[in-house]
Amino acid sequence: xxxxxxxxxxxxxxxxxxxxxxxxxxxxxxxxxxxxxxxxxxxxxxxxxxxxxxxxxxxxxxxxxxxxxxxxxxxxxxxxxxxxxxxxxxxxxxxxxxxxxxxxxxxxxxxxxxxxxxxxxxxxxxxxxxxxxxxxxxxxxxxxxxxxxxxxxxxxxxxxxxxxxxxxxxxxxxxxxxxxxxxxxxxxxxxxxxxxxxxxxxxxxxxxxxxxxxxxxxxxxxxxxxxxxxxxxxxxxxxxxxxxxxxxxxxxxxxxxxxxxxxxxxxxxxxxxxxxxxxxxxxxxxxxxxxxxxxxxxxxxxxxxxxxxxxxxxxxxxxxxxxxxxxxxxxxxxxxxxxxxxxxxxxxxxxxxxxxxxxxxxxxxxxxxxxxxxxxxxxxxxx
Numbered sequence: 001x002x003x004x005x006x007x008x009x010x011x012x013x014x015x016x017x018x019x020x021x022x023x024x025x026x027x028x029x030x031x032x033x034x035x036x037x038x039x040x041x042x043x044x045x046x047x048x049x050x051x052x053x054x055x056x057x058x059x060x061x062x063x064x065x066x067x068x069x070x071x072x073x074x075x076x077x078x079x080x081x082x083x084x085x086x087x088x089x090x091x092x093x094x095x096x097x098x099x100x101x102x103x104x105x106x107x108x109x110x111x112x113x114x115x116x117x118x119x120x121x122x123x124x125x126x127x128x129x130x131x132x133x134x135x136x137x138x139x140x141x142x143x144x145x146x147x148x149x150x151x152x153x154x155x156x157x158x159x160x161x162x163x164x165x166x167x168x169x170x171x172x173x174x175x176x177x178x179x180x181x182x183x184x185x186x187x188x189x190x191x192x193x194x195x196x197x198x199x200x201x202x203x204x205x206x207x208x209x210x211x212x213x214x215x216x217x218x219x220x221x222x223x224x225x226x227x228x229x230x231x232x233x234x235x236x237x238x239x240x241x242x243x244x245x246x247x248x249x250x251x252x253x254x255x256x257x258x259x260x261x262x263x264x265x266x267x268x269x270x271x272x273x274x275x276x277x278x279x280x281x282x283x284x285x286x287x288x289x290x291x292x293x294x295x296x297x298x299x300x301x302x303x304x305x306x307x308x309x310x311x312x313x314x315x316x317x318x319x320x321x322x323x324x325x326x327x328x329x330x331x332x333x334x335x336x337x338x339x340x341x342x343x344x345x346x347x348x349x350x351x352x353x354x355x356x357x358x359x360x361x362x363x364x365x366x367x368x369x370x371x372x373x374x375x376x377x378x379x380x381x382x383x
Contacts, residue, residue, distance in 0.1 A: 058366030073100030133171030241268030
């Protein structure tokens with residue numbers, strides 16, 4: 001029977017992580033003629049794939065609902081669809097003439113909405129990579145896009161102080177929501193798809209009826225641009241983050257302020273509820289804070305950066321929080337204790353965005369180094 005030369009395997013032992021089982025069990029088999037042992041990591045990396053091909057910074061990433069595909073958008077004006085298991089490119093979506101700022105899958109995973117700097121939103125057929133709809137009519141750029149949870153509508157936040165609701169199937173304009181006096185920076189649907197929240201440079205948040213386009217509430221109290229909004233899972237609360245260095249929690253039924261969360265040193269540009277609705281994560285560009293959504297009490301302040309924090313995302317079970325940082329690192333935090341669980345290194349430049357797969361087994365990170373990396377969250381570091 002054919003046997004491979006033993007020295008091939010013994011020579012490779014020097015590259016095994018210091019704490020790995022194979023290294024510890026067979027370290028005495030390393031050939032004596034290898035006098036300088038290379039420096040290696042302590043454990044096997046959680047890195048599954050490095051997805052290369054973009055020619056510019058990766059500005060947005062999103063998993064499909066079934067977790068089988070990953071979409072990435074870039075300053076190279078292109079979108080790529082990747083096989084999340086193999087890292088193979090499934091589709092290259094060309095057609096935009098500006099930086100891609102946001103990508104979002106429809107709830108059924110059949111469509112991908114792409115926002116770019118060319119003042120259009122394109123809806124793509126994920127299976128074949130064909131353009132389904134090009135949503136035009138914007139006088140300025142679109143800042144954000146979101147599918148309704150029932151998949152019937154698409155909302156876009158516009159630089160011309162309006163919000164548009166589109167029919168996701170036909171691309172027809174259903175509603176043009178007017179009333180803001182400043183740029184609309186963010187939109188979010190309520191979990192039941194009945195309400196839409198919009199955040200604006202006019203210092204207000206508005207709640208709209210998605211069926212009629214009527215204003216349900218105008219939420220006033222911030223003293224600066226409102227950058228971000230998010231509904232709680234039960235739709236009873238809305239969180240908003242502002243350049244006034246506060247986050248506000250609102251009662252969506254009455255429009256009353258429930259809590260005003262203070263202590264920030266910069267604009268609050270990200271707000272996100274944990275999947276169970278018990279915690280709120282907020283990001284001011286330098287610090288991540290975790291709050292009790294019911295009482296407004298500060299639970300954790302997550303700090304360990306030599307660079308700014310660009311984005312953060314809860315795992316589907318809410319037990320972990322991933323953050324993307326300017327120090328080229330992705331960090332995983334324990335949301336109960338605030339402890340660092342993992343430090344994911346490998347990117348060569350600023351990490352701009354992170355996203356969990358819906359089963360929580362993978363984490364995607366996009367970077368200015370023009371790559372997307374996929375990390376294994378199910379097994380962690382193999383010892």
